[in-house]
Amino acid sequence: MVKNREDYVRYYIDSAKRLGIPIEPLIQSIVKTAEAAWAVDSYEVEPSDEPAEKSPRRRIR
Amino acid sequence: MPEPYKLTVAEASKMIKHGGLTPKDLVESLLERIKELEPKLDAWVTVDAEGALKAAKALTMEAQKGSLRSPLHGIAVGIKDIYATKALRTTMGSPIYHDNVPDRDSNVVARLREAGAIILGKTETTEFAYLDPAPTRNPWNTGYTPGGSSSGSAAAVAARMCPLAFGTQTGGSVMRPASFCGVAAMKPTHDLLCREGIYPQSWSLDHAGFMSRSVEDLKLTLEALTGVQDRSIIRKPRIGLPTSYFNEAGDEEVTRNYEETVKKLREAGGEILDIKLPDSFRFVHQAHRIIMFAEAASIHEARFRETPTLYRSHMQGEIVSGLIIPSSTYLHAQRIREKFRNEVTASMTSLDALLTPTALTPALKGLTSTGDAAFNVPWSLTGFPTVTIPSGLTDEGLPLGAQLIAGPYDEVKLLSVAAWCELALPFDAEPPLQ
Numbered sequence A: 001m002v003k004n005r006e007d008y009v010r011y012y013i014d015s016a017k018r019l020g021i022p023i024e025p026l027i028q029s030i031v032k033t034a035e036a037a038w039a040v041d042s043y044e045v046e047p048s049d050e051p052a053e054k055s056p057r058r059r060i061r
Numbered sequence B: 001m002p003e004p005y006k007l008t009v010a011e012a013s014k015m016i017k018h019g020g021l022t023p024k025d026l027v028e029s030l031l032e033r034i035k036e037l038e039p040k041l042d043a044w045v046t047v048d049a050e051g052a053l054k055a056a057k058a059l060t061m062e063a064q065k066g067s068l069r070s071p072l073h074g075i076a077v078g079i080k081d082i083y084a085t086k087a088l089r090t091t092m093g094s095p096i097y098h099d100n101v102p103d104r105d106s107n108v109v110a111r112l113r114e115a116g117a118i119i120l121g122k123t124e125t126t127e128f129a130y131l132d133p134a135p136t137r138n139p140w141n142t143g144y145t146p147g148g149s150s151s152g153s154a155a156a157v158a159a160r161m162c163p164l165a166f167g168t169q170t171g172g173s174v175m176r177p178a179s180f181c182g183v184a185a186m187k188p189t190h191d192l193l194c195r196e197g198i199y200p201q202s203w204s205l206d207h208a209g210f211m212s213r214s215v216e217d218l219k220l221t222l223e224a225l226t227g228v229q230d231r232s233i234i235r236k237p238r239i240g241l242p243t244s245y246f247n248e249a250g251d252e253e254v255t256r257n258y259e260e261t262v263k264k265l266r267e268a269g270g271e272i273l274d275i276k277l278p279d280s281f282r283f284v285h286q287a288h289r290i291i292m293f294a295e296a297a298s299i300h301e302a303r304f305r306e307t308p309t310l311y312r313s314h315m316q317g318e319i320v321s322g323l324i325i326p327s328s329t330y331l332h333a334q335r336i337r338e339k340f341r342n343e344v345t346a347s348m349t350s351l352d353a354l355l356t357p358t359a360l361t362p363a364l365k366g367l368t369s370t371g372d373a374a375f376n377v378p379w380s381l382t383g384f385p386t387v388t389i390p391s392g393l394t395d396e397g398l399p400l401g402a403q404l405i406a407g408p409y410d411e412v413k414l415l416s417v418a419a420w421c422e423l424a425l426p427f428d429a430e431p432p433l434q
Helices: A005-018 A024-042 B009-017 B023-041 B049-064 B107-114 B151-158 B175-181 B215-226 B252-267 B279-306 B313-323 B327-347 B377-382 B411-424
Strands: B044-047 B076-080 B118-123 B164-169 B184-187 B207-212 B238-242 B271-275 B353-357 B386-393 B399-405
Touching (some): A005 A024, A005 B313, A024 B279, A024 B313, A024 B327, B023 B049, B023 B076, B023 B151, B049 B118, B151 B164, B151 B175, B184 B411, B252 B386, B279 B327, B327 B377, B353 B411, B386 B411, B399 B411
Parallel strands (some): B076 B164
Antiparallel strands (some): B044 B118, B164 B207, B184 B386, B353 B399, B386 B399
């Protein structure tokens, strides 16, 4: 799997080429998206999707 | 009596109620105004003069019998051209839908008609409500963009072509054009207004919203659409100021105006508190891009593969980029979104609202860019309700705005805070259009 910003950009450009669409005019958008993906994937979020403080507040109606 | 086209929603509504104005007179005055200014502004895709006059006559008769449906009875409204309107062309700003005539109304439009509003026509949108610009010009200076994607709605309200107009926001498409055009606007909580019949840009980020020339008008509109009535007055709002990003990322005039705005609110008696943005804020713009692009790609994929050249360049970039985002990255972005939503909600519990500038810049020169949504994106990502009100003019005479943000479903409190701020930040300038 890709590990750094450069790998992300390369991966996104290669993937875009595989779509079979001329991508030259779209490079800026693809690179910005690759950089956003790199930032998003590099930020660690707790595996649980449930905020701890939320559960006790729930009530059965 | 002033010319009817100059009236706000509240003024026109009151006059219709007391017999001093008929819906027919209001529509005729607005149609004249549109005829005069549309060649300069290009705010409308379609003006439905015949349909509006027919509805106005029927609503005039109802009013004369003392039957008023809501505060919007007889009020003429502009609708962004991505809301489906029965028997009225709806183009999404795209050649793909050039001849599209829906056979039913979108939910919001149906509710507006039930509330007695008159659909005056369809306002210009950027292509599929993304970044490829509409032809609309800014009424404050026609050499400048009105912002987007709800370009025509903002310009039409600012130019007094209609007192109320509807838009949509996925990033900043209601707040930013409203700020660039010097009008008030509201984007309610993500799912408060039904999006059925609105062409999606991104299912989980799209919001319906509306623009007018006062906070009172926003209140009346929300009341007509949701049935929520509230006349509470806030005396000393607790307003939070983020201590980073929003106070430093804007251009010089925006930041100066923001500081002056804070000073005026403090002098008016507001309790102003510093708020530290959570760590997850650093990633909200990237998470927003990933979510919006992946969802837009899913919406357009099939047609894009058949006819990619029917899309303009920004849309092509969004779709191609979105098609190659791995599902794991999309889901990671959604988790960051949830984390930010939880963290920022916790930091807002003791506040009535947050305050930021509405846009990074005033309206930009030329029509090639609709501006930057960076100050609105975090609140589209959380789905929290926001309001913008005008907060002054630049040295060049272009409007600036102040954005207020509240927690989910706190629309009533948000509008009360906005009304209080509006009193502390009087703005009576008008676009120099004569």
